Amino acid sequence: MTPDQLWPDASDPVRRLIRELAESMLARSGDVIDDLTAASLQDPKYRAIADDPVLADADAQMVVSHLKHWLTSNIAEPGRRVSPATGSVMRTYARDVVLRGLTTDDVLGWRSAQRVAWNWWLAACFKTTDNADQLRELIEISGNSLTTFVDDSIAELAEHIRRVREEFAGGSQLQRYATVELLLQGADIAPSRAEAQLGYALTGSHVGAVVWVDSEQDVGLLERCSEQVMRACGAHRRLTVVAGTTALWLWIPAKTTPTVDALAEHLGRRRGVRVALGRTAPGVSGFRRTHMDAAAAQRLLARLESELSIVRYEDVHLVDLLSTDLSSADQFVTDVLGEFKDASPALHQTVLTYVDEGLNRTSTAERLYTHRNTIDRRLARVDELLPKPFARNPIEVTAALTLLRVRAGQ
Numbered sequence: 377m378t379p380d381q382l383w384p385d386a387s388d389p390v391r392r393l394i395r396e397l398a399e400s401m402l403a404r405s406g407d408v409i410d411d412l413t414a415a416s417l418q419d420p421k422y423r424a425i426a427d428d429p430v431l432a433d434a435d436a437q438m439v440v441s442h443l444k445h446w447l448t449s450n451i452a453e454p455g456r457r458v459s460p461a462t463g464s465v466m467r468t469y470a471r472d473v474v475l476r477g478l479t480t481d482d483v484l485g486w487r488s489a490q491r492v493a494w495n496w497w498l499a500a501c502f503k504t505t506d507n508a509d510q511l512r513e514l515i516e517i518s519g520n521s522l523t524t525f526v527d528d529s530i531a532e533l534a535e536h537i538r539r540v541r542e543e544f545a546g547g548s549q550l551q552r553y554a555t556v557e558l559l560l561q562g563a564d565i566a567p568s569r570a571e572a573q574l575g576y577a578l579t580g581s582h583v584g585a586v587v588w589v590d591s592e593q594d595v596g597l598l599e600r601c602s603e604q605v606m607r608a609c610g611a612h613r614r615l616t617v618v619a620g621t622t623a624l625w626l627w628i629p630a631k632t633t634p635t636v637d638a639l640a641e642h643l644g645r646r647r648g649v650r651v652a653l654g655r656t657a658p659g660v661s662g663f664r665r666t667h668m669d670a671a672a673a674q675r676l677l678a679r680l681e682s683e684l685s686i687v688r689y690e691d692v693h694l695v696d697l698l699s700t701d702l703s704s705a706d707q708f709v710t711d712v713l714g715e716f717k718d719a720s721p722a723l724h725q726t727v728l729t730y731v732d733e734g735l736n737r738t739s740t741a742e743r744l745y746t747h748r749n750t751i752d753r754r755l756a757r758v759d760e761l762l763p764k765p766f767a768r769n770p771i772e773v774t775a776a777l778t779l780l781r782v783r784a785g786q
Contacts, residue, residue, distance in 0.1 A: 383520040386455035390513045394454035397500050397518075402447045405440075408496050412439045415488040424478060428671070429678035430588055430623040431476065434469050439489050441465045446525050455517040458525040460532035468592065470536035472620035474544060477557055480534045490526045497522070549618050556617050556625070560664050567660055576615035576627060583609050583630045584654035584666030586674045588623035594648035598624050601649045604642040608634040625670075627663060631656060636686050643686075652677070653688045672696055676782070683785030694771075695779045705779060712769065712776040716761035724777055726754045727766065731774050 386394060401408060413436040417426035425431045445461035460466070473479075497518060505511050544550050555573045558565045567578050587602050589595055602624055606614045609630035617625040633653050634642075643649070654669030656662075669689035676696045677684055689696070699705040709717060716723070726744065730751070733739040737755070741748045759765045766773055 382457065382524060383517060386517045387510075387513060389507075390510055390517065391454040393501075393504055393510065393514050394518055395451050397497065397504060398447045398450040398454070401496065401500065402444065402451070405443060405447070408493065409436075409440050409443065411492050411496070412443060412489040415492040418488065424476070427675060428476075428619075429674055430620050431472060432678070433590075434465075434472050434620070437465050438469050439486070442486075442525075442529055443493060446522065450518075450521065455521055458521060458528075460525070460529040462532055462536075466533060466536055468621045470533060470540050473537055474540045475549065475553060475618050475620055477550070477553055480530070480537060486526060486530065490522065494519070494522060553617055553619075559660065560667060562664065570660075574615055576613075577629065578660050578663055579658075580629055581631045581656050581658045582663050582666050583628045583633050583656050584663075584668075584670040585626040585628065586619070586623060586652045586670045587626060587649065588674070589649050590622070591648060592622060595622055597646055597649040598622075601643055601646055601651065602626055604644075605634075605639065605651055605653075608639045608642040610634075625667065627667070633688055633690065636688060636691070639686055647685075650674075650677070650685045651687075653686075655688075655690045669693075680779075680783045682782050684782060687782070692778060692782060694775045695782055698775060698779060708772075709776045709780055712763070712772045713780070714761065714763040716758060716773075717776075717780065719758075719761055723754055723758055723761075724781065726751065727758055727773065728777055728781075730755065731770065735770075 417432060417435065425435050441461050441463070446458050449456070449458040498515065501511060501514050501518070505514065552574060555565070555570055559570055559578075571578055585602075585605050587598055587605060589597060602614070602616060605626060606612075606628050609628045609632075611628045611630050613629065615627040619625045633656055639651065639653075643651070652670045652673035654666035654671075654673070657665045657669075673687045673689040673692060673696070676682075676692055676699065677687055679699060679702070698708060726740070729743055730737070730740045733743060737751050738748055741751045744751070755766065762769070762773065
C-alpha cells in the first residue's frame with residue numbers, strides 16, 4: 377500500500393470477484409441505469425432538473441457515463457481508486473448548469489443514484505461468494521472505491537462549473553437569463569428595468585417557445601429554426617435566451633400562435649429540431665404564462681416519449697392534465713374510446729377535424745378533400761365503435777384521441 381492510497385489493494389481472489397461483478401453489472405447495465413436515473417431525479421430538491429427534459433436528459437447521460445466508467449475501470453483495475461469521467465458529457469452538463477443559473481447544490485441527486493447503485497452491487501456481492509473473509513474484503517474495498525469515485529466526480533463537476541462560470545462572467549447571456557428567471561418567478565422587478573436588460577418590450581402580447589434538439593450534433597439548427605418560428609408568428613424580432621447546450625427559450629411579440637402546419641412549412645425538412653409553443657398572453661404575467669405553457673408542452677412530449685417535432689400547448693393542455701399518471705391516462709383512453717382506439721387513422725383524423733371545424737360536416741369534408749357522404753359514413757362508424765355515441769361525450773373522446781396521437785408521435 378503506497379502512502380497516497382486510501383485503502384489497501386484487493387487480494388487476488390477478491391480482484392477476480394470485483395472484475396466478475398463489474399462485467400456482469402455492465403452486461404445488464406440497462407436495468408441498473410433505469411433505476412439510477414429515476415433515483416437521481418426523484419428528490420424534490422432537484423425539481424429544477426427533473427422538470428426540464430433537456431436538463432433531465434443531460435443528467436441521465438451523466439449517470440450512465442459515470443456508471444459505465446466506474447464499472448469498466450474496475451474490470452481493468454479491480455478495487456482501485458477510479459478517476460472521474462472528465463469528458464464532453466461533463467463539460468456539456470457544467471455549461472447547462474451555469475447557463476440555467478443553477479449551482480452544484482441544485483444538481484447533486486447523484487447521492488440518491490449512488491445509494492441505488494450500491495444496493496445493486498451489494499446484492500450481487502452476497503450472491504457471488506460464501507467465504508466470509510472474501511465477502512468482507514469485497515464489500516469494504518468496492519464500497520471505498522464507489523464512494524470515493526462519487527466524491528471525486530462531484531468535486532470535478534464543481535471545478536468544471538467554476539471554470540465555465542468564470543468564462544461566462546459578465547456575459548450578456550447569463551445576465552439575460554437571470555432577468556428572465558426573476559420575471560418567471562414573479563419577483564418584484566420594474567418592467568422598465570427588465571425591458572432595458574432584455575432589449576425586449578414586456579407590453580403587448582407574447583408567444584413563448586422552447587426550441588431544442590435531441591443531439592448535440594444538431595445544435596447548429598437551433599438559431600436557424602428559431603428565426604423560422606419568429607417568422608411563422610409574423611414577427612420581426614424576438615427575445616432569445618440560451619437555456620442550455622441544446623435548447624433555446626424564445627419570446628415573440630405576436631397576437632396569435634401559428635398553426636402546426638404553418639410552422640412545419642416554415643421549418644421545412646429540418647429533422648432533429650423540436651418546437652413547443654405556448655398560448656399567446658399579454659403583459660408581464662403573459663410573458664411568464666406563455667413560457668410556462670411551452671415548457672409544459674415540452675415536458676409532456678418527454679413524459680409520453682413522443683416523437684412529435686411540433687406541439688402547441690393549446691392543442692394538448694387537456695392531455696397534459698390527464699397524463700400526469702401514465703397508467704391512469706392509458707386506462708382513460710381505453711375506457712373512453714373502446715374499440716375505436718384501434719380504428720384506422722382516417723377515422724381518428726375525421727373526428728379530430730370534425731371537432732376542429734366546429735362539428736360542421738360540410739367544412740370537415742372540404743378540409744379532408746372528400747365527399748360529405750363519406751364523412752357521414754365515417755362518423756356513423758365512429759359511433760358504432762365508441763362505448764357511447766360521440767355526441768354524448770365529445771370532450772373526453774377528443775382528449776383521449778389527442779393523447780393517443782401525441783403518444784404515437786403523429
